Amino acid sequence: xxxxxxxxxxxxxxxxxxxxxxxxxxxxxxxxxxxxxxxxxxxxxxxxxxxxxxxxxxxxxxxxxxxxxxxxxxxxxxxxxxxxxxxxxxxxxxxxxxxxxxxxxxxxxxxxxxxxxxxxxxxxxxxxxxxxxxxxxxxxxxxxxxxxxxxxxxxxxxxxxxxxxxxxxxxxxxxxxxxxxxxxxxxxxxxxxxxxxxxxxxxxxxxxxxxxxxxxxxxxxxxxxxxxxxxxxxxxxxxxxxxxxxxxxxxxxxxxxxxxxxx
Numbered sequence: 540x541x542x543x544x545x546x547x548x549x550x551x552x553x554x555x556x557x558x559x560x561x562x563x564x565x566x567x568x569x570x571x572x573x574x575x576x577x578x579x580x581x582x583x584x585x586x587x588x589x590x591x592x593x594x595x596x597x598x599x600x601x602x603x604x605x606x607x608x609x610x611x612x613x614x615x616x617x618x619x620x621x622x623x624x625x626x627x628x629x630x631x632x633x634x635x636x637x638x639x640x641x642x643x644x645x646x647x648x649x650x651x652x653x654x655x656x657x658x659x660x661x662x663x664x665x666x667x668x669x670x671x672x673x674x675x676x677x678x679x680x681x682x683x684x685x686x687x688x689x690x691x692x693x694x695x696x697x698x699x700x701x702x703x704x705x706x707x708x709x710x711x712x713x714x715x716x717x718x719x720x721x722x723x724x725x726x727x728x729x730x731x732x733x734x735x736x737x738x739x740x741x742x743x744x745x746x747x748x749x750x751x752x753x754x755x756x757x758x759x760x761x762x763x764x765x766x767x768x769x770x771x772x773x774x775x776x777x778x779x780x781x782x783x784x785x786x787x788x789x790x791x792x793x794x795x796x797x798x799x800x801x802x
Contacts, residue, residue: 547636548572548641548661549571549572550571550573550575552643552644553579554578554581554590556778557583558778560589562648564599568602569656570658570661571657575628577611577616577621578590582782583778590610611627638739639738641657641661642734643735647734656763657736664681664738679738680737681735681737683763686765691768691771733763
């Protein structure tokens, strides 16, 4: 399914990591038509240097395909940075015929099955939105399931903060929206998503919206790895440790990477 040749798909990457170039290349391979990288007041010295010399285009070395990269350098906007960028670009995208865009954090590993991830989301999201089968126009965001295999959680944070949302009492499978195949699962989730495809809605304010989780717990081809969940204190990359060491102590181990230390 060569979706990127038929449908424009801008991708916003909320950057918090040094090695973001690997994810950018994956996103080109998976169908992105333009990349927007948010420099959310980065402070890690090596990352600041990389951003200063980042290329104007990102090439997928497997296919030779390149797409433009725009870096948006802002003061610290916290986790709402992607919403702000949507506000900025919405009018231009509507003129260009953009119907969908994607957002992701940069601490995501798509793995060897990455091709299935984004392409399935775009195809599935378009399929659902065209039929409007769930009867709720606000549900315009579809996000991936995150792998829970081999998570490293010695303090129990992930299990306390994230896993309760996978409890059946907190997830509702839309019975009026049949899955593409018996292995697919759809859930409404009252939480945001790490990698999401979103319908560009002129009337939506760009903030968080109720999300549909695609692939649920069983379809491994659509799972992504949220790398902080699989790291231990002894193997954290230096950029990750930098933001933990310089973050607002009121933030969690994950949201801390958005904020600089408050003096």
